[in-house]
Amino acid sequence: MKLASLNQGRDGELIVVSRDLARAVRATDIAPTLQAAIEHWETLAPRLEQRYAQLNDSTAEGAFDLDQRALHSPLPRTYNWADGSAYLNHVQLVRQARNAEMPDSFWHDPLMYQGGGDAFIAPTEDIEAVSEEHGIDFEGELAVITDDVPMGVDAAAAAEHIKLIMLVNDVSLRGLIPGELAKGFGFFQAKPASSFSPICVTPDELGNAWQDSRVHLPLTVHLNGETFGQPEAGPDMIFGFAELVAHAARTRHLGAGAVIGSGTVSNPGPDGGPGKPVGDGGVGYSCLAEVRMVEKILYGESRTPFLRFGDRVRLEMFNRDGQSIFGAIDQQVVAYHAP
Incomplete structure (x- = not known):
């Protein structure tokens, strides 16, 4: 699974990134930030993995082309x-x-x-x-x-x-x-x-x-x-x-x-x-x-x-x-x- 943070606010906004780094989808409905996700990893990681699979097989809703310049450091x-x-x-x-x-x-x-x-x-x-x-x-x-x-x-x-x-x-x-x-x-x-x-x-x-x-x-x-x-x-x-x-x-x-x-x-x-x-x-x-x-x-x-x-x-x-x-x-x- 690949994760990133949009450069929004001090802690970013969590997104899931496709394996080829070409596409992404928001994951703020699962966890608003990567920090929040890692604090509840055992519970949230399976949901993020599911969205990652959907993104890679082109079934994720709301997917968009990824511009790496829009990203912050993951944390x-x-x-x-x-x-x-x-x-x-x-x-x-x-x-x-x-x-x-x-x-x-x-x-x-x-x-x-x-x-x-x-x-x-x-x-x-x-x-x-x-x-x-x-x-x-x-x-x-x-x-x-x-x-x-x-x-x-x-x-x-x-x-x-x-x-x-x-x-x-x-x-x-x-x-x-x-x-x-x-x-x-x-x-x-x-x-x-x-x-x-x-x-x-x-x-x-x-x-x-x-x-x-x-x-x-x-x-x-x-x-x-x-x-x-x-x-x-x-x-x-x-x-x-x-x-x-x-x-x-x-x-x-x-x-x-x-x-x-x-x-x-x-x-x-x-x-x-x-x-x-x-x-x-x-x-x-x-x-x-x-x-x-x-x-x-x-x-x-x-x-x-x-x-x-x-x-x-x-x-x-x-x-x-x-x-x-x-x-x-x-x-x-x-x-x-x-x-």
């Missing part, structure tokens, strides 16, 4: 947005570039930070930034939406609470990160609003690409119309989503609508070393920081600039038949001017 806001860093190749490169060892605990205990969930960016909305000097970066990721998760669940039980999957652009301000981390209290200003793919899907929509709570498909990243990366999301995800959800719920209950992110999708090279750019025969990258770290390791300096005003980023994932699964996050970076 325009959430009570809980926590982002992990499950691709340790990414972490390792960043630390290697500054000659820092990676603690052994990172391989056993997931990294995770608490993000701001009060207002996400719509998937085709501009990314507003105060200054290019802040080191504006994109981060291509995946995320899951859970129903109510009890505190202390193990990974096997946590897997049953994963209800929906989507893509993420976790916008980061790299120039602000070192100063914030030096305070010993984590990210805040360095992590502005994130955005999510226009469509979220139930795990069964991914078929055998959904295994071990991981999505085994490449994430396609374009920067200013050029292919920047096509890293595989499955094999190098050290902690699957079930483990990330269990980690988030270790000492707290997670309310329905909790969003848990994977961290930046990242692959090492075939020899275990830094991956190569697409132009050099590699799978590329899903953030600018990583290519900059690789450049620093190989050449002694970073050569690729961070995002500038006017740059455009597009994130999308396709199934094995070449069909877009989640729609596209397609955004331009613009200067923000305070009122």
Whole structure:
């Protein structure tokens, strides 16, 4: 099943989207918003599935052609947005570039930070930034939406609470990160609003690409119309989503609508070393920081600039038949001017 939210009001209006993303039908008579649907998932999901089946066989009343530009992030806001860093190749490169060892605990205990969930960016909305000097970066990721998760669940039980999957652009301000981390209290200003793919899907929509709570498909990243990366999301995800959800719920209950992110999708090279750019025969990258770290390791300096005003980023994932699964996050970076 595929669901989305029309960009209406702070929490959007729930719609069901066809498998090919071409058509949609309102579902506000079942649940006004996706948040309301996820809070009563066991009761409402069968009704939404029925409407999804009707939409795909062209029997749904009130169906309309879908314009993805009319959509918000599936959850325009959430009570809980926590982002992990499950691709340790990414972490390792960043630390290697500054000659820092990676603690052994990172391989056993997931990294995770608490993000701001009060207002996400719509998937085709501009990314507003105060200054290019802040080191504006994109981060291509995946995320899951859970129903109510009890505190202390193990990974096997946590897997049953994963209800929906989507893509993420976790916008980061790299120039602000070192100063914030030096305070010993984590990210805040360095992590502005994130955005999510226009469509979220139930795990069964991914078929055998959904295994071990991981999505085994490449994430396609374009920067200013050029292919920047096509890293595989499955094999190098050290902690699957079930483990990330269990980690988030270790000492707290997670309310329905909790969003848990994977961290930046990242692959090492075939020899275990830094991956190569697409132009050099590699799978590329899903953030600018990583290519900059690789450049620093190989050449002694970073050569690729961070995002500038006017740059455009597009994130999308396709199934094995070449069909877009989640729609596209397609955004331009613009200067923000305070009122």
